[in-house]
Amino acid sequence: MPVSAPPQAEATFDWIAMGLEDAYGGRSINTHYHLFQYVKMQHPDRQIISLDDPNFDVSGFLASQNVASDILAGEQVPKQHTVLTRSDYYGRFRRGPVDDDETPPSLLKSLRNGVFEIDYASTHFNIYQFHWMDYQGPMRATYLVFEAEDQTAGTKLVQSVYQWMDTLKNEVWVFDQVWRKDKAMYQAVQSAEWKDIFLEADMRQDLRRDTSVFFDSEDVYKSLNVAWKRGILLIGAPGNGKTEAIKAIIKGAYVPCLYVKSFKSPMGPEQGIRAIFTRARQSAPCILVLEDLDSLVEPTTRSFFLNELDGLESNHGILTVATTNHPEKIDQAILNRPSRFDTKYVFNLPSQSLRTEYIRAWLLKLESLGVVIVGDQYPTIEEFGHELSRRTEGWSFAYLKELFVSFQLTRAALQSTGKPAGDTVQDIFHHVETLGRQVVIGAPSSPEELDPTLFDGLARNAALVRHVMWH
Template sequence: MVSFQQESDGDPASKPWYELGSAKHQGTEVTMARILQEQYPSHSLVLAHDVLYTTYTRFSILSMPGVEVELVSKPDLVVNNSFKALPRSAFVGTPGGDNVSAELVPSVEYGGFKLTWKDRHFLLYIVHFARGLSTNTQFFLLHDGPEEPSHQLLLAAGSYQNELHDEIWQFVDGFWQKSSGLWKDIQSANWDDIILESDFKAAVKKDVYGFFESRDMYKRFKIPWRRGIIMHGPPGNGKTISVKAIMKDCSVMGYTPLYVKTFKNFRGDEYAIQAIFDKARDTAPSVIVLEDLDSHITEQNRSYFLNQIDGIGGNNGILVLGTTNHFERLDPALSTRPSRFDRKFLFDDPDRPSRRLYVKYWQDQLAGSEDISFPEALAEEIADSTGKFSFAYLKEVFVSSLVSLLKEREEGHDVSFARCVREEIATLRKQLDKPQGPEVARNSQLAMVH
């Protein structure tokens, strides 16, 4: 068993590193490796580094479960802190009674650590330095024995970091990040709370989940196992909440949701598109989510995107899910060619039966409130008087009415829920600037453009 002793003069590698960091040099990794080999001649040395231009570490060795950590020399440790604002709901109280609205996120600039993992002992040095326009984090792992245990530790750390732990992969500013905030956000999405016509909702779910469940069928008939779906229609009618429900379900089912915020980054859209589809292929079965699809595709990146979605690199197990409020703005190469986006679902403003279904949802939600009267006559009136309202506007009717009702009663006014609802509908009608008139006859919400 190897035992580590605290160095009487501190960390033996710190002084040479400080000299290296303050002088003109090149080949930082080689120079530091030579320093460590001289300081620990009986140890094998394995180097590893984080991939350049990423915002998450590939080797979170210090925080990996099962690894015990001790400093080589605390005085020689250099830690840099960055500021991170917290949401108001996360404010924590301090002993002095103040609320802290932010936290400091530490990162190691230089440090030596003694590690114990699976009854084996290691030395880990972490150094952070500038390289061109970017920064680099380099790991030096020493073991008093062969290199293989160090390789095993690095593989375990990399595998753990590549897994999702209540997180969702999110692509933003040219980087893949693991977002716990997005994961938390989609947990509130449930199909039972999404008020869509039942056949329409079933068709959306069948198309998405049926794709992933039909791998053997695709293989049997030698059909490329890939698919594209577009959700389109005016804003506020359930596209985003449906996407969240799909991402939540796919995550639970073992299919990887990949959320793309933007293609924009300093290396160009083509790099972003390549990185997105590479990640989808690496994590397949996967679903690439492109909200506001029309804003992502431009004349400059169109050809490259079409090549990728056509599967020039092999897209087995990839579902591309796009949404848009402006279907007419989409390039015909996307909107009319089935092999790219095979199915289009129209999320239109709800017709009268759909509005009545949504009102019924709120009747059920408020059924236990003894101080709120919500008779059938009022439900029918709301469904009749909200023509041209989106689901978002309908939700606002109820939310604002309940807030207004509460405020009025707190001030001692005896007002009814019905009065508040009528006032909110009148207010929203003016904001909507869509004069109510005879509804155009149309099919049910199950409207698909092929």
């Protein structure tokens, strides 16, 4: 459908460029209003719905519905500003050198400034999109233009977009400047299994209970006249299972998950915190994940964060799960106030029994791949595993995993060159010696080795610090 030029201008008049130039040059007091006026001049007899929501993702919605769109071009249409990006699939999953006959990566074309047209629900739309910067930060405007007696058709399209935006389908909400839906993180979560998480039995049982029972206990909280919200903090050095536990928690829940990478936003961290908790309240009941809490909360935002976490507004139905590698960096007002993070789990370096269990699982996996492990020196996997666990005192699960991964990579490299593989036991011991030089001994192995003031007023045992309301 052709777009008519403004009546007072020639066909080559590029009002998009002029309008945005005014915005970029600071000559426009209200860029949104002026751009709307330009659109209105283009279409004086049509319905126009204006949206200034920077998160309004009409393009993503149309793609999800397989609705084709065409970017308009021609003498009567102002110049378009399109953006080409490489497809995520090629960037994430392709490996190795490029062959001469290989299909080049697919390119995704999106419109940054300009107009495209679609047919949706028996209505033809011209959709204008604009991006610019002002003193508040990145700005965005969308205008739906269509021919009708009223705005019903456009309103239905807007409602459909927002409904799609608010609905997760094999996705996880991720906050990084703005909220977006992430399929890749959802897929990563699906591989998590509690049986593959190596924790002391009582700790695994309590952690599963505290996260699963919460969403079935609204009536219990109500009968006790207690706010239906919980906070769980996972504490420990990197590589000891905190992230894997979170994956299992998310997979086992039947509620939406919201994952926070940063408090930063185009309007500043306080606005980011507000956007995070607003979305959580809208999505409740839900799980809100705050990974590396000590790096998220800064002194300038601490009070604002506390107010959102435990202020006047209701966080009904929100289970907040946070992690930290450095509890000593977290303010006592966050760490020790029971109504904020009621339950704390300490992920210590694995004990010898846990290392033995973890190593045995890896050895069985290697055996299933055809690697010969047993021999004269260690006639059973159990005996070899016990010796490995003895030699890896002070190792985290991450280092133990690296031990077997590096061993497999070395074997694969030998096979690719036609060289015979060496003795499995001695090769693994060699990797133990090499990696052992990198392992940092000295991380706290029990809560008692941590600063005792971190857990004032909380019950303790050797592997778990917890305060459970219904105990």
